[in-house]
Amino acid sequence: xxxxxxxxxxxxxxxxxxxxxxxxxxxxxxxxxxxxxxxxxxxxxxxxxxxxxxxxxxxxxxxxxxxxxxxxxxxxxxxxxxxxxxxxxxxxxxxxxxxxxxxxxxxxxxxxxxxxxxxxxxxxxxxxxxxxxxxxxxxxxxxxxxxxxxxxxxxxxxxxxxxxxxxxxxxxxxxxxxxxxxxxxxxxxxxxxxxxxxxxxxxxxxxxxxxxxxxxxxxxxxxxxxxxxxxxxxxxxxxxxxxxxxxxxxxxxxxxxxxxxxxxxxxxxxxxxxxxxxxxxxxxxxxxxxxxxxxxxxxxxxxxxxxxxxxxxxxxxxxxxxxxxxxxxxxxxxxxxxxxxxxxxxxxxxxxxxxxxxxxxxxxxxxxxxxxxxxxxxxxxxxxxxxxxxxxxxxxx
Amino acid sequence: xxxxxxxxxxxxxxxxxxxxxxxxxxxxxxxxxxxxxxxxxxxxxxxxxxxxxxxxxxxxxxxxxxxxxxxxxxxxxxxxxxxxxxxxxxxxxxxxxxxxxxxxxxxxxxxxxxxxxxxxxxxxxxxxxxxxxxxxxxxxxxxxxxxxxxxxxxxxxxxxxxxxx
Ligand SMILES: Cc1ncc(COP(=O)(O)O)c(C=O)c1O
Numbered sequence: 001x002x003x004x005x006x007x008x009x010x011x012x013x014x015x016x017x018x019x020x021x022x023x024x025x026x027x028x029x030x031x032x033x034x035x036x037x038x039x040x041x042x043x044x045x046x047x048x049x050x051x052x053x054x055x056x057x058x059x060x061x062x063x064x065x066x067x068x069x070x071x072x073x074x075x076x077x078x079x080x081x082x083x084x085x086x087x088x089x090x091x092x093x094x095x096x097x098x099x100x101x102x103x104x105x106x107x108x109x110x111x112x113x114x115x116x117x118x119x120x121x122x123x124x125x126x127x128x129x130x131x132x133x134x135x136x137x138x139x140x141x142x143x144x145x146x147x148x149x150x151x152x153x154x155x156x157x158x159x160x161x162x163x164x165x166x167x168x169x170x171x172x173x174x175x176x177x178x179x180x181x182x183x184x185x186x187x188x189x190x191x192x193x194x195x196x197x198x199x200x201x202x203x204x205x206x207x208x209x210x211x212x213x214x215x216x217x218x219x220x221x222x223x224x225x226x227x228x229x230x231x232x233x234x235x236x237x238x239x240x241x242x243x244x245x246x247x248x249x250x251x252x253x254x255x256x257x258x259x260x261x262x263x264x265x266x267x268x269x270x271x272x273x274x275x276x277x278x279x280x281x282x283x284x285x286x287x288x289x290x291x292x293x294x295x296x297x298x299x300x301x302x303x304x305x306x307x308x309x310x311x312x313x314x315x316x317x318x319x320x321x322x323x324x325x326x327x328x329x330x331x332x333x334x335x336x337x338x339x340x341x342x343x344x345x346x347x348x349x350x351x352x353x354x355x356x357x358x359x360x361x362x363x364x365x366x367x368x369x370x371x372x373x374x375x376x377x378x379x380x381x382x383x384x385x386x387x388x389x390x391x392x393x394x395x396x397x
Numbered sequence: 398x399x400x401x402x403x404x405x406x407x408x409x410x411x412x413x414x415x416x417x418x419x420x421x422x423x424x425x426x427x428x429x430x431x432x433x434x435x436x437x438x439x440x441x442x443x444x445x446x447x448x449x450x451x452x453x454x455x456x457x458x459x460x461x462x463x464x465x466x467x468x469x470x471x472x473x474x475x476x477x478x479x480x481x482x483x484x485x486x487x488x489x490x491x492x493x494x495x496x497x498x499x500x501x502x503x504x505x506x507x508x509x510x511x512x513x514x515x516x517x518x519x520x521x522x523x524x525x526x527x528x529x530x531x532x533x534x535x536x537x538x539x540x541x542x543x544x545x546x547x548x549x550x551x552x553x554x555x556x557x558x559x560x561x562x
Binding site: 025030042134135301308309313376378 | 424
């Protein structure tokens with residue numbers, strides 16, 4: 001369409017209200033700042049530094065060679081769903097029927113979107129435990145519902161406190177999105193702590209969207225799947241995927257496990273919007289589940305050592321930091337410098353060329369902290385923490 | 398230090414022999430003195446045998462660095478089996494590795510030298526003249542793609558975006 005066939009003023013209101021109301025991601029701004037900087041050490045990356053295990057890459061290439069280039073069934077290859085079912089059962093002790101309770105999605109990202117869109121109506125409230133992965137609130141907004149932040153901040157060790165949740169619940173609350181181990185705080189919640197949340201969910205008839213994409217990256221304690229808690233299976237949508245544990249971010253492959261009424265509703269959206277997840281990626285994922293689990297263990301061991309290192313080094317540098325139990329982020333407070341998290345991150349980038357992400361980007365409760373990803377080499381971590389130490393000394397109040 | 402931590406220490410050292418004990422202590426969430434003690438103990442127990450560096454010699458010298466793998470068939474000796482002949486072979490400085498094998502031959506001998514003649518001389522004069530040695534088959538190594546789990550000439554660039562969700 002050429003410019004002059006457009007009605008005057010069209011440009012200003014041709015975007016949907018829902019989209020116009022969404023703020024651009026704060027991560028984007030830091031990306032732009034850091035992207036062109038030479039010698040920048042990045043602790044800003046939310047993905048593994050490992051390349052996908054070779055056997056997985058190889059299986060995907062073999063699938064291509066054998067001509068697997070067509071659609072799979074909407075919910076994903078049955079073999080893969082069966083493997084997911086077995087994996088969830090073995091590893092996290094939750095059983096799901098591969099026929100109708102599992103959908104293979106385009107990343108956990110799509111699974112979150114589907115879960116929200118399949119279950120909430122405009123005007124409903126969705127409780128989002130923050131700090132949180134950046135897409136939860138916008139996806140809720142896009143579905144027409146209202147995101148209600150429930151802070152799990154430093155005062156509760158970044159765990160969700162039952163009282164905080166109860167205080168945020170209204171007549172319109174429909175669902176809650178939570179994710180432990182957490183991005184960006186690294187916090188984990190054990191079965192007893194989660195049980196308290198489960199009781200609130202039951203009392204107020206809330207659906208629970210439990211994003212467990214970091215489940216494998218639990219360093220000190222075994223991960224508890226939310227749906228494994230008493231009475232919770234029927235109200236939980238368990239979201240997970242291959243990105244983090246199997247180092248497969250670029251493959252765009254995730255999955256969701258839920259009771260059949262919910263998966264079937266999600267499937268309606270999925271089949272019309274995406275048809276199915278990429279076929280070659282599904283073949284890779286199948287190999288990952290069948291023969292990739294020892295590699296997951298190796299990668300996890302390596303993250304654990306790096307976590308230990310960075311937490312000690314940050315504390316020594318003067319930034320107080322708890323020991324995060326999972327994911328691959330440390331979330332130190334920048335209070336010692338008297339700066340807010342945005343200023344800290346920006347100044348650190350400019351002065352020392354170390355990229356970290358300000359905690360406020362992740363919502364309420366993240367203020368005053370920065371996210372440092374330790375999914376990077378020990379060499380980079382050592383240089384980065386030395387630079388952070390110099391920076392903090394220079395600016396300490 | 399617990400057994401688990403000790404194992405973890407060994408795993409780290411296997412690939413990063415040069416990491417300082419201060420850094421190791423942080424990685425293991427242990428105190429530095431304990432790490433030092435544990436390393437000393439592992440050295441004394443000969444669990445840690447040496448701290449080696451993996452070099453891609455092709456990048457630093459034009460000098461030939463010839464390596465060969467020699468399949469050796471031997472007559473096992475009463476009582477000691479293959480051990481005695483192995484004990485003799487392993488002492489030659491040219492031999493960098495020695496393994497007892499199953500299959501069509503008995504010992505696999507890795508030899509390194511500066512020239513092909515040098516390696517040939519070792520095989521003809523020293524190895525094949527041993528009483529127990531029945532035959533040798535020498536394979537010269539042409540190129541090193543992967544060694545001790547490390548891929549040579551690997552592009553290890555970090556392709557990730559600087560900041561991501
Ligand atoms: C908590 C959380 N959920 C979901 C995702 C997205 O995962 P995927 O790559 O499977 O879409 C991320 C990625 O950073 C994340 O941190």
